[in-house]
Amino acid sequence: MLIEFICNGKEISVDVLAEMRALDLIRNELLLTGTKCGCSKGECGSCTILVDGIPECSCLLLAPKLQGKVITTIEGLEGADGELHPIQQAFLEEGAVQCGFCTPGMILSTKALLKKNPAPTVTEIEEGLSGNICRCTGYTKIIKAVQFAALKLKGSEI
Amino acid sequence: MRNQELVQVGKSALKVDGRELVTGKAKFSGDFNFPDLLHGYACRSKIAAGYIKDIDISQALKVPGIVDVVLPKDILGGNIVGILPPYDQPVLADKEIRYAGESFCLVVGTSVRAAKAGARVVIATIEPIPPILTIDEALAKDARKIHAAGNITVSKKLIKGDCAKAFAESDVILEDTFETSNQEHAYLETEVVCAVPYGDGRITVHASCQSPFHIRGHIAANLNVPVANVKVVQAYTGGSFGGKDDTATEIGSLAAVAAVRQGKPVMISNEREESIVGSTLRHASRIHYRIAAKKDGTITGKEIKILLDGGAYAAESPFVAMKALIHSAGPYKIDNIKVESTALYTNKTYCGAFRGFGVPQVTFASESMMDELAKKLKMDPLELRRKNALKPGDLNATSQVFQESVGLIETIDKVIDLNRSYTLPSKKQDRYLYGTGFASMYQGISNGAEGIDVVGASVQVMQDGSALVGIGLTELGQGSRTVFAQIAAEVLGISLDKISVKQVDTDTVHDSGPTVASRSTTVGGMAVYKAAGEVKRSLLKMAALMFKTEENNIILKDNFAQLVFDENAKIPLNDVCVAAYWTGFPLMNLSFSKAPEAKYDQDTTQGNIYIAYNYGTHMMSVRIDKLTGEVKVLKHLAVHDAGKVVNPKAFEGQVEGASLTGFGLAHLEKIQYREGVIINPNLADYAVPTIKDRIPSETISIETYNPTGPYGVKGIGEPPVSGAAASFANAVAKATGIRFKKLPITRQVILEAINRKK
Missing domain, CATH: 3.30.365.10 (Aldehyde oxidase/xanthine dehydrogenase, molybdopterin binding domain)
Known part of the structure; x- marks a missing residue:
């Protein structure tokens, strides 16, 4: 079936099988491999994308469900001039990235969190990122990165 | 410098x-894409032990998109993986299944979906045999031999001084047995390889891996081509922690065989369940510990027996057993030590390297015993550690002497100092129990006894x-x-x-x-x-x-x-x-x-082994909810002597990450089996710490100058696992007054113990 949606600001029109996962569409057809697959069961959060601003596990989402939606993947964050998004910059500067496999999902969940709640408490950050597993960092620097990003953004449009 | x-x-x-x-x-192995890319998917045994009678692939070959099914006979080289002797592991099981999850053929198709559909219709006739699932079953006199040489993979001894005399002349003897469970690496990226015949007369493998040279050797051997014909390029790797060493050689060899057969690129990307059941775990262990001391707290002897459940294949068991052997007496100056460290085969997923490499298991036992000894002697646990701590110039367990860069006492003093300014919340509230635990540890840096470095x-x-x-x-x-x-x-x-x-x-x-x-x-x-x-x-x-x-x-x-x-x-x-x-x-x-070569006696493990040691002392304070068993870590100090720190922020990241892995080992994570089959092979039922489980680690570095590293550096990647796990166990013991002798000490275990004590 033909579906149409907006991905990272671009209009996409693509023919998909009804049973195709959004994750496979994004990775294999749109070649946006920044979205990672860690478990295929919605347990790890590596495949997080934003659908109309809401974080979703793209491994649990069927591609046809993207019809008419606005989606953001990690590739949609960097500015046209190559400038990093303040959240990306914060993750880098705070040392919140080790192997980096969970990072795209973490950053997108952070983006959704900060849009909803520009100055989250630690507990609110934990709640917001509880669907994203990281095995490397111990999370402490991820919390710091989110706080730093919140400070940098100060509720500006993200 | x-x-x-x-x-x-x-x-x-x-x-x-x-x-x-x-x-x-960043391009990870799974991100490679080629127009003619094929995908391999392995058929795996559902039972723990059995004889393979027949593998019928005729239906699979009829599935649309299936181009090949690779059987053991198609592997032209040795059909062998295994980083060390005895090289006992086939790439694909040929005659015998030795663990549930072992692969016996690889279905190759034009898509993952096709390959999986093909794998579903492979008909395997496997005659089940009673699996050997525990250390005791493996050691039983009449036990079936999992491998021709028997069920003991390796057994090593460390002998220093005269233990019998030390125990005879001691004032106090304590004795106990400790156990730990299998732990899964659970890196976010599963094992992935992509083998590509680029048309240059060679085979190139892009791999998520830890040791590309191991993979290169195994691929060449299994393809039966010169090593010079194989190129391995590491892709961005989404975590490894020891786990992408053995397993990457297995799937790397398989993908290469399949790619050469088809003349096309072949990717193998393990699913999460495969990553848990079909790749290495941390060794489960049983450790019997005896300690002899004088009234003043001087430890005069230690006698330790370590049994490591290594699962179906040797993998890195020989080295893990060796590392556990060397580290089991802890970072103390003890004149008389006798240790036996044995790794065993069982019909379970094979075990290998995992951050800490045998040290977390023995440190848990060692440091639990230190606290029990302190209690017995009515000494402060940190004072007891300080009294026995290794100093520059002392002989350690292998009688190796370091004249400098032995910062253990400084790490203990730092903890004593910081603990003084920290007070646990009032114990008056009925609902909660509070306790602070400590652990000192050391960990050898370099390959050491594992050979040339x-x-x-x-x-x-x-x-x-x-x-x-x-x-x-x-x-x-x-x-x-x-x-x-x-x-x-x-x-x-x-x-x-x-x-x-x-x-x-x-x-x-x-x-x-x-x-x-x-x-x-x-x-x-x-x-x-x-x-x-x-x-x-x-x-x-x-x-x-x-x-x-x-x-x-x-x-x-x-x-x-x-x-x-x-x-x-x-x-x-x-x-x-x-x-x-x-x-x-x-x-x-x-x-x-x-690195300077290890020189030691093979029978007693006495001599110079590592080029340096990392020393550390951890402190952990916990609050336990008596009604639910819930544990909250209120404070965690991780003080390490890792030599000169090259990058303080990255150093903290290593300590924080390794500490949470240690906490997971001690409190949350447990591979569960039913009849030898892992029943929680996913990230929902196997509890990897989430952000809500994080602990408030504070990293403190005691810098010493290590002459064997550039600018005086040592290493930090693994050591905090042991410190965090052992200090957690001691904190819980302190809070509850109950000594827990088996990891993980889960919320449920704690609650049951509290209720029993009432």
């Missing part, structure tokens, strides 16, 4: 590969004054590329933004062995230091000609060659590089670092 003023080393440089990672541009590195300076660093050790998230860049930058006086560090390509650098044993910064760093030093000689020689002075009057700094005595007299380094090139001075060097 000592007392040298440092510009790059010691600074929290940003991760050099961080930009690729935060933008999603060499690393190759290359440094190439370009005419524009930038530099490319190559190295044979892998970046797995721990930040080694950044550390190597910092060391090269320090030597060459080039700023970090002009330094690029390649991922490992086995074609371009000396076989550097595996990326293990917390040795990257120390031994790998030394290789980079040496290579950069050679190139620096060319630059100094050229600059001396340009300045018309002697080389020792020149330093390289901030992308300039400048005169020592006049910092305004300087030439841009790129000008020096251009001149050096056109004068014919070499601007590239391929260097080699070899």
